[in-house]
Amino acid sequence: MARRFLILLLALLPAPALAKGGIVSAADPRAAAAGAEILRAGGSAADAAIATMLALNVVEPQSAGIGGGAFIVFHEAKTKRIVTIDGREAAPAAADMRWFFGPDGQPLPKGQAIPGGRSVGVPGTLRAMAMAHRRFGKLPWARLFQPAIRLAQGFDVSPRLNRSLTQQANLLRDNAWVHGVFYQPDGTPKPVGTRIVNADFAATLRRVAAQGADSFYVGPQAQRIAATVNGATRNPSKMTPGDLASYDAKERTPVCQTYRAYRVCGIAPPSSGVVAVLLILKQLERFDLKALGKDSPTAWHLIAESERLAYADRDMFVGDPDFVSVPVAGLLDPAYLARRSALIAPDRTMAEVRAGEPAGAPPRVRAEPQEVHGTTSLAAADRQGNVATVTTTIESPFGSGLTVDGFFLNNELTDFDLAPVKDGYLVANRVEGGKRPRSSMAPLIAYGPDGQVRVAIGAAGGSTIIAQVAKALIGTLDWGLSVQDAIALPLIYAPGKTAVLEAGTPLEAMAPALKALGETVQVAPLGLKMNGIERVNGTWAGGADPRSEGVVLGEDGKPLGAFSRVRLNPKGPQE
Template sequence: MLSLSPRWRTLMGAGLIALSPLAAAAQTAPTTPAPATPTDIAPERGTGRATRTVDVATKHMVAAANPLAAEAGREILRAGGSAVDAAIAVQLVLNLVEPQSSGIGGGAFLLHYDAGTKAVASYDGRETAPAAAKPDRFIGPDGKPMDLRAAIVGGRSVGVPGTLKLLEHAHRQHGKLPWPKLFERAIALAENGFTVSPRLNGQLAQETHLKTDPAARAYFYQPDGTPWPVGHVLKNPDFAATLRAIAEKGSAAFYEGPMAADIAKAVTGHPTNPGDLTESDLKAYQVKERDPLCGSYRVFTLCGMGPPSSGGVAVLQMLTMLERKDIGAKRNDPAQVVHWFAEAGRLAYADRALYLGDPDFVKVPVKGLLDRAYLMNRAALIGETSMGKAQPGEPPYKETRAWGLADAAEHGTSHISVVDGQGNAVAMTTTIEDGFGSRIMVRGFLLNNELTDFAFTPTEGDKPVANRVEPGKRPRSSMAPTLVFHRDGSLVATVGSPGGSAIINYVGKTLIGLLDWGLDPQQAVDLANFGSRNGPTELELGTEAESWKSALEARGHTVKAVELTSGTQAIVVTANGLSGGADTRREGVAVGD
């Protein structure tokens, strides 16, 4: 069995994770004899998407959003490194090759599974608001919430970064190789250069604010203002120097001294939108070890991230509400499955908007939100036609206090899944919030704009919003790194995705593909995306999902076909070894030996 915290055992005793009597869907074993290489990837006809065979391995595996990052992780595993060691190497390279999505200037959540003890650990490296932050931070002079884009660009949006402290903390707990070893590949790539990928080039071409930062403009763009072309060898000596200092001195080189001073100066000295982050804020940052949030789906146990992320709560709520639906038998009736999934999503997102926030500042009723009787009552609201906009429920164990509705979403995000040679696993979702974060570049890396994940309006009527800005507080997230287990506590899968508030739907869809339909991880992550965030029912533009529109409208749904660009990574443990999948909507790969 999994090694559980006392709080998790309390939830189990309260009936939150009683196992369903339904049988698990059969899982298919991969048949592909060798891992995919870039030459295996070809555009899917009519979609612009790539098709890719499932990747397999017998020793260890890494799935990440860029081939260079994934290979860096595999090098560490080949050297005898742990899953955490590999995740650190992957993150450092992602900072370089996918800077729009994550890096040491941002934050992350990490779940770790120890195969020896079957223990699950949960680490919160979410950014925090500076000590000087006030609830009206994003209220303009006219008394109205600021325009989102105006709030994002500049120092006002920058939270105290947590990723680097998280990596160091996890390494102390679960690392095997020396800390400096994990930096070697990223330093070499920064010094010698890497080729600009199609995705990075495309993101830069669409970006309109990054050029306002002189350092970012000089690095990312040619003298004429156009982005460096695909294939251009891009070098980042400033980042190499940053990494060398951190490799030698640890995270103190970042959170104290000249580097911290430069970060604070860049934030407070922004010419149009200054913030208030100080060197003291950086020095005071702490990683939080939190209990993993675990529950059941059919005969599986799922563990995710609890508050301040809403991802783990919402995914478990949705799947619990769907547990009595025979989804496995409806593989060939996608409109029916999407109807159920979207309705469960409305209910979960309604609760998310009202109740979820930083548990160090608000009393989040997690026990009530995951109470099985409560969720069965919520599930009874799912009828044959759409309910439209769902209202939040009244979960048990809820303290009498003021709550308020608010929403926010992050988009500059990435996910890393790793299983090492000993069977230990990592699910880590990492972010700088918006694409290219705050558009402030310091010493070769970008700073986050995570504070715009707080509610801009601090009150609703006379009620304080749970996710309002407060000093030292962590903004609510949708990130949902997830580990899946058999009843005996053995690992089934590590899964996660970027995608802002749609992360919850992306992860839920992938889990249904894996656990209900027996898909391999590549098939599951590449399924067309769908769901509702308590608004219209969204179907992924340019995919087969668009053909389900009329059937859903007949069930009363307001349907929109939209871009739903997930970046899901998944690794599944099978009888034949490890099977990996990386979302073809991005540039990721799963590699292993």
């Protein structure tokens, strides 16, 4: 009987979905399908990532788009080089330290600073896309826009989009275009499943597809963006068309560090994400996390303690390296990391957490994290083994609430510390003209001992991104989990004294044990979203956060579950 039951159970399980070629993991199935379509057409991982980003702009407009910014990390299989592209938004030239001060001469509360024009940074996404395409693209630029153009001509409202429209009704209250497209006449969001047509954005996409990224930054498009933010009812800006014309994406030297037998590389400042992830990992390296396992309260306590130290350092020292001295080498120095790690104990919690004193660090003060939960991430690999991982954002849900030609404009400048001085010191992440605000986004690639890509991953969710990515890497590299199961792990988020345990997960049940170790804990829901891919024994597998609407698709467009694999073709596509 037991044997017959086992046979029946195995028969009911879904068969592994196998396909030759590449893979895409994204936060929406329609966006993942866009990337898979480009891979089938012979596109590179960079091409697929660009098509996926454009499609996400259509179906997930609350999270990302061409009105925002992006960080792109690309592994080139032929040369084994890793290239990182900074498409972070920049402050207008007119911005100064008092950019977010109110009439009373005091910094605005963040909630008041977000709506309207003053929070909008010069968008960087299209410039980053164009740089990635020039370097690593195979298909024509215009071909990458076709899936998104089709979607803009008609797509259905998802549950996540409906929730965001409900939650952000106040931000969007003055935007007549948004209400005409996304809301019903009675002022409620269009229900899940309602067909949306964004004809304005379809026209924008056609124009940029035909004329290139320059058409966004120079000419009528740039003039409309400047006019929109400067004429905003709330918090008008002082952006000029020249601010857009002078914007460039930047190739940054990747930040790399070893973790056990692996080498982890990703985007450098102005993102603090990868630096902070590396701090967390390296401070934990002396502990046997594998032996402790994922069900150990001690393991999660150690992770929380390491997070506290890493967040303290990133808040104190990281900003735009073109404006402030960021001591990356000092932070990642083995001797410094050993001193920080020595503060962590498995049987007690630190009484106080302060930033350290890495070599090369000027005197500064810690500022409070400013980010909120928005953003989206994706990962793609092509037949040749090239890999792209991208995190892209407009910051808060629907950004500033302003729109131009069918897309939302970011509120990224509220990622700056709104108060430029604390305890008599200028903070590293203060507002300055042309400066890029600090980010927590952490797209990265971990390489195995054989030098091959092991994991490519990224996350969304404001400053929780750092904790999410570190947790997922520990899950795959220490606990031997699939990337899918590592993404699905619960989160402990400890940017300060209180450790937030993700509600409704096994961590909630560990609260008494963590309190016994001295932890101050809070149980709460966390807005989390991750996407990643992994290479195991010559195959690609993917993971998409079960908390999100994300999926993993093979190049053939078929879904790939946690136990599915996409067989690599080392020879690549036929010419």
